[in-house]
Amino acid sequence: MNHQEALTEYLAAFVSGLVQAGVKDVVISPGSRSTPLALLIAENRDLNVYMNIDERSAGFFALGMAKASQRPVALLCTSGTAAANYFPAVVEANLSRVPLIILTADRPHELRDVGAPQAIDQIHLYGNHVRWFTDLALPEFGQEQYAFNTAVRAIKEATGHLQGPVHLNFPLREPLLPILEPYPFTEKIKELKISQGNLTISNETAREIAEQIQQIENGLIIVGDIDKPELAEAIHQFAQLTGYPIVADPLSQLRGSTTADSQVIDSYDAILKNEQAVNLLRPDLIIRFGSMPVSKPLTLFLKKWRQSPHIIVDGGSGWRDPQNLGTMMVQCDEAIFCHTIKAFFTEARQTQYFSIWKDLNHIAKETIASYLKSMNDLDEGKVIYELAKVIPENSTIFAGNSMPIRDVDTFFHQTRKNIHLMANRGANGIDGVVSTAIGAAVYRNPLYLVIGDLSFFHDLNGLLAAKLNDISINIILINNDGGGIFSFLPQSKLDRHYELLFGTPIGIDFSYAMKMYGGEYCKITNWGEFDQAIEATAEKSGIHVIEVQTNRQANLESHRNMWRLIGEEIDRYFEAMKNGH
Amino acid sequence: MNHQEALTEYLAAFVSGLVQAGVKDVVISPGSRSTPLALLIAENRDLNVYMNIDERSAGFFALGMAKASQRPVALLCTSGTAAANYFPAVVEANLSRVPLIILTADRPHELRDVGAPQAIDQIHLYGNHVRWFTDLALPEFGQEQYAFNTAVRAIKEATGHLQGPVHLNFPLREPLLPILEPYPFTEKIKELKISQGNLTISNETAREIAEQIQQIENGLIIVGDIDKPELAEAIHQFAQLTGYPIVADPLSQLRGSTTADSQVIDSYDAILKNEQAVNLLRPDLIIRFGSMPVSKPLTLFLKKWRQSPHIIVDGGSGWRDPQNLGTMMVQCDEAIFCHTIKAFFTEARQTQYFSIWKDLNHIAKETIASYLKSMNDLDEGKVIYELAKVIPENSTIFAGNSMPIRDVDTFFHQTRKNIHLMANRGANGIDGVVSTAIGAAVYRNPLYLVIGDLSFFHDLNGLLAAKLNDISINIILINNDGGGIFSFLPQSKLDRHYELLFGTPIGIDFSYAMKMYGGEYCKITNWGEFDQAIEATAEKSGIHVIEVQTNRQANLESHRNMWRLIGEEIDRYFEAMKNGH
Incomplete structure (x- = not known):
């Protein structure tokens, strides 16, 4: 049996294992060493392929799909720094317990650590940040069952009690082309079922x-x-x-x-x-x-x-x-x-304990509502409140990290609209948020991403996946030109270095990004426009960015004012309680 | 001595160690946990601070600076996925032997592996891809000499015979503000000199x-x-x-x-x-x-x-x-x-051996020159040839990976203009190229980056550093709408999956990127315009993108034609030699 046949049968068996174990989606980034796996995955009739040029975005895009579909999602890239670009998403998947199946192509053993091009040390590349790592054997005739079982086992490791990413490294020798005719996925392999129960209590x-x-x-x-x-x-x-x-x-x-x-x-x-x-x-x-x-x-x-x-x-x-x-x-x-x-x-x-909680909850919500009603300026908190009001039934809100998730906490109140709320809270990074939301939007639609300008900038590349794969997403961009969260921290009182190190205004006009990625962009100037813009998204597909320009200092003061008012109302409630009302 | 004083003295001693050991440049990304180090570095009069929002770009930007300045460059980021974003640049620095000093802020020991926000496992985060790793002790009074010596030792490890990156992890407990008055860098610390000789031969x-x-x-x-x-x-x-x-x-x-x-x-x-x-x-x-x-x-x-x-x-x-x-x-x-x-x-x-090499070299260059002279179409090889002709004295060319570096190999011939040639050839990644070139441009000016569209897209974020830090760079964007190198590989003959997996056209109009980052953009349509555009860069600062649109198939054929012509000329030379001419 020649090299090409052995390569094909071995890797086809592996891909069949992925399919049998429940993988439906594979996110691929272009490369040469990964050629045989990429072609076999594209050829397999049971797998959907999503192309994503930037591996950092690809990693987070797969994370979003896995979170929204509640299924493991595979990633494939070539050897070298490509694999290193997955690292941030691997770290997040580890801590947020999301099953990602990382497949990296590698040079064969004789080209490791001897200065060969694009050959880096990929053994345990992600350290303790994956549930399982294995460096597969070079493709060989007679090892198809091993390849198949390794795929099934990898999915099991990723979807066990403590879900998370796994990393499979594939040393591959040239020539790299597999044989695609006849259809390479045969029924010769013995299936392998793994059943794992849930943890119970005695x-x-x-x-x-x-x-x-x-x-x-x-x-x-x-x-x-x-x-x-x-x-x-x-x-x-x-x-x-x-x-x-x-x-x-x-x-x-x-x-x-x-x-x-x-x-x-x-x-x-x-x-x-x-x-x-x-x-x-x-x-x-x-x-x-x-x-x-x-x-x-x-x-x-x-x-x-x-x-x-x-x-x-x-x-x-x-x-x-x-x-x-x-x-x-x-x-x-x-x-x-x-x-x-x-x-x-x-x-x-x-219980009386619950009654008090319920009263206070009512007071806080009423105070927030009346405070925001009188608020005409563009305010970060009110963005969430308004969004909750006009968002269509069965939507998903994806909250960016840093300020948006905190504002969602304060301003998104209980609703019977059936709204799903998502965020990346494993490592709380501001990176990869755009890609994760776009990945989630493959399975959850309509989806509204609420994100700050720094986080949006950090993963601007992620928008390409929406463009190339025709994924619809609505992005509410809260642009306060810099890092708003630092205004709430002690360094905001420093007389020097603050804007350089923490404020970090970037002064970017994001409407050009929308022109580049073929999306629609609008910048709203009042709340009527905001409501209209959200309502308009219901009928349209594609990428929509609704920018809300806010002011870091005004936002800080507005939050503090509202908290003060709520505090006063609560004090009044306890006063009345003590007085027996 | 209180927490804030101990924090300040310990970290100031560390920063003094960096300065004494020869660090001049620090690239910082915004974050909270890294606050005391960021403020002390900004306050130090001997260090230049470069802010770079995206840690992936920041890593490559520092790499470019270190390569061009031939000095170690330090990087600072906060805890969590921020540090994971440095990974691609760390991998490249390892293989291309460039001294990067990676400083990551971390949560203190009691917040590790217990679900605390933004706390990931940062111990040995980059595995074997760094020369040295150390997890520093929490800041403590009386440990200033240890902090100082650790900095000096880190630089020594990064700049030894086998240069490369080092990683220092800083657990830091709140509150995080250091004391900046009076000037915190005192002379109390004992200096430490390290002298390492060169390797000789017996x-x-x-x-x-x-x-x-x-x-x-x-x-x-x-x-x-x-x-x-x-x-x-x-x-x-x-x-x-x-x-x-x-x-x-x-x-x-x-x-x-x-x-x-x-x-x-x-x-x-x-x-x-x-x-x-x-x-x-x-x-x-x-x-x-x-x-x-x-x-x-x-x-x-x-x-x-x-x-x-x-x-x-x-x-x-x-x-x-x-x-x-x-x-x-x-x-x-x-x-x-x-x-x-x-x-x-x-x-x-x-030697006769050298004479033959010299003759053949002359033949090849003459053939290339006359072939390109007759070439009117926009051709990727001719871009390098024309650039070499019109580029100003004492310039630097930074070649992107994949096709540009190969075209530079073929088409950039010996010159007495004193041109410096750079590229990222440690791991040969197409990632981070824009940032590395911008980092290099801090020390080498004028600089001309020659880059393909996929690689340019991959690190588009890198342009922000040029905008925010007023760094001038000229970018010759060879846009063949996809991955040109795959046309030279066997998969280019496949009847299916090729464009999806390898061609990967992204169809992006990059002129909008220039509007976003405040650069100048022109798309040339003939060689006269190209020469003019290059000549015009000599007088202007800022970001300039000169786009050359080419065709993947035509480019493949053009390269093959030229190689055939050279082969024929060489055969004729050997024929003549055999016949005694």
């Missing part, structure tokens, strides 16, 4: 937790970033039976869920800026799901009441406790946890 | 090599990518005494050197496509400096004559021999090698 532990809940009225359920469709209903029932409020992070998917109910508290960030509230809302038990919420006041609140028992439920058996608050780690599938504990309860519990 | 080995050279007339000197200013003169003298031709890669700096002489052969790529030439020019001894040359015909020629003794001289004590051709590895500074061997010779040697 009866004793469940009983212990249930009894604890029954004894404690002032309990709090906290739900951070977690995207498991079956969870909303389970947590909803769990909260009703326990009588505990659900403090729901924007990425909990509980704010924009049709099964969301009155148990959800969404304005805790504003409430917990008030000192009286922090003191009077002391929780005697905390049950936490998903990753740590975005809100800093919530974190400070939890740190203040760190003596309270604190149960962390994690179906991925990770260790999400940066403040060392946990008193019990329950490594159990979150929905199974809720259903198991639920069985110990018979009817819904009403 | 007398016995030198004598042995000299005697071998004296016995062999048909010897060949090959100089690949190497940028040591003192080398041109040393190799020139060495070649005259030995009578050996110098096969000079474009990155040898011997083609555009005022000390270059008639010993240099620059058209070997065209010559060695001819079978008779390959056979009749058999070398009996090869002495090679620098990395492997770009030319594929040269590599095939060396592989064919692999039985000949082959000496590899490497002052960085690396192992640059992808074809296993070497019979002797001489780990010695290249100039010292030439001077040491030279001492065994008294007068210049004339």
Whole structure:
């Protein structure tokens, strides 16, 4: 059997393994060493190919697709720095637990570490940032089952309890052309099924937790970033039976869920800026799901009441406790946890603790609403509030990091519109956000990305994928010409170096980027135009950028004013309570 | 002593160490965790700060500066994926042996691997791709000398025999503001000098090599990518005494050197496509400096004559021999090698072997010149030829990877204009080329970047650094709407998947990019316009893009026609030689 036949059969078996294990989408960047894999993947009838020139964008684009489709997505690039460009997306996928299957072509062994062109050390290239790494053998006749099984195993490693990226490195020797006729994917390979169950909780532990809940009225359920469709209903029932409020992070998917109910508290960030509230809302038990919420006041609140028992439920058996608050780690599938504990309860519990939370939540939301109503200037918070009002049913909002996700936390309130909320909160990078959102838009449409100017600039290249693959996306660009978040940090008071190191205005007119990538661009000047622009997106496909120009200093003051007003209203509420009203 | 004082003294000592060890330039990307280092670096009077928003571009920008200034350049970013974005530039710096000092801010130990925001595993983040890694201690009073010495040691590791990147990771605890008054850089620290000599060759080995050279007339000197200013003169003298031709890669700096002489052969790529030439020019001894040359015909020629003794001289004590051709590895500074061997010779040697090389070189160059003269279409090879003609004295050409560097090899002939030639040939990536060239332009001006459209797109973000830091650069954009190099590979004959996977046309009008970054753009339509556009750059600063639109298929045919003509002329020469003319 000659080289070309061995190459074809071996790699075709690998590609068949990907298909059998459930991969549907492959994002490819052009290159020479990866030629045989690229051609076989393109030839396979069960795989969709997305071309993405820039590997950094490609990595995040695949991440977005995997998050939105809830399936592993494969990536393929050539040898050399191409593979190094995947690194930021690999890091994010690791921490946000998203299954990416990284396939890198490599030079054969005799060309490693001897100054050959485009040959870099790709062994364990991503270090501990992947769940699994393997350097495959050179293609060889008789090793088809090995190649097939390696693909299946890779998907299993990426989609286990602690989901994440895996890296497969393929040394390939020239010539690199596979044989495409006849159709190279045969049925000769023995299939391999892998079945992995969910993590459960023991009866004793469940009983212990249930009894604890029954004894404690002032309990709090906290739900951070977690995207498991079956969870909303389970947590909803769990909260009703326990009588505990659900403090729901924007990425909990509980704010924009049709099964969301009155148990959800969404304005805790504003409430917990008030000192009286922090003191009077002391929780005697905390049950936490998903990753740590975005809100800093919530974190400070939890740190203040760190003596309270604190149960962390994690179906991925990770260790999400940066403040060392946990008193019990329950490594159990979150929905199974809720259903198991639920069985110990018979009817819904009403608690005063929840009533107070509910009142304060109402006060905060009313104050925000009336504050924003009187606000005529273009304000970053109001962007989210207005968007929530006019956004079509069944839309997805993708929030950029730094300021947008925080503004979504404060200004995106519970709705029955069924809105899905997404962000990259594994490593919280401002990089790759455009590409991730475009990847998500392949599966979630319409999608609205809310992003700041620095983050938009960082991944401007990501727009090419939308252009070349005809993916529709709406981008709300909040342009305050620089890094707005630093205005909230102590260095903003420095008399020198501030604009150079932190403000970093870039002074770019992004309308030209839209001309380059064939998108539509508008810059709105008032809220009427904003609402119209959002409404107009419902009927159009393609890339749409709606730019909102804001001012960093005004934005800082506006946020502070609003928080002050909410604080005053809360004080008034407690005053009235003390006076017996 | 409080936290802020300890933070300031410790990090100020570190920054003082950088300065003492010779760092002048620091490229900073904005971030929060890196605040104290950023502020202290900005405050230091001996350091220049360059802000670069996108860390991927920042990494390559620093690489370009380090290459052009021949000094270590430091980079600073915040924690998280920011650091992962440096990876492609770190990989290139490793293989091209460029000293980059990577400083990454990190969360303190208690926030690692517990789900804290923007906390990723930064320990050994770049694996074996750096010369040295250290995770510094948290800032502490009394550890200033340790911080200072770590900086000095880092520079030493980066600038030793095998130069390259180093990575220093800084865990930092909040609050992050240092004290800037009074001027925090004191003289209290004990200075630390490190002196490292050059690698030399023993007398016995030198004598042995000299005697071998004296016995062999048909010897060949090959100089690949190497940028040591003192080398041109040393190799020139060495070649005259030995009578050996110098096969000079474009990155040898011997083609555009005022000390270059008639010993240099620059058209070997065209010559060695001819079978008779390959056979009749058999070398009996090869002495090679620098990395492997770009030319594929040269590599095939060396592989064919692999039985000949082959000496590899490497002052960085690396192992640059992808074809296993070497019979002797001489780990010695290249100039010292030439001077040491030279001492065994008294007068210049004339050889027939060199005469033939010289004749063939003349034939190839004449044929190329007359072929291009008759060429009216916009042709990729002619771009280099015309550029060489009209480029101002003391300019630098930065060649993009993939096609431009190969065209420079073929079409940039020896000149006395003193032209410096640069490229990223460590890992040969098409990524980061724009940023590297802009970084180089800080020290080398005027600079002309020749780049293809895919590579230009890949690092479009790099242009922001030129805009924000007022760096002038001239970019000759060869736009064949896709990946031209694949036309030369076997897959170009495929009837399907070719344009999707390899041609990858992106259809972008780059004039909008120039509007965005405040540069000037022109698209030339004939050679007169091209010459005028290049000449016009001499008087203007800023970013200039001169776009040359070419056709992938026509370009392939044009290259092939020219090589055929050269082959015919060479055959005629050998025919005449056989007939005694």
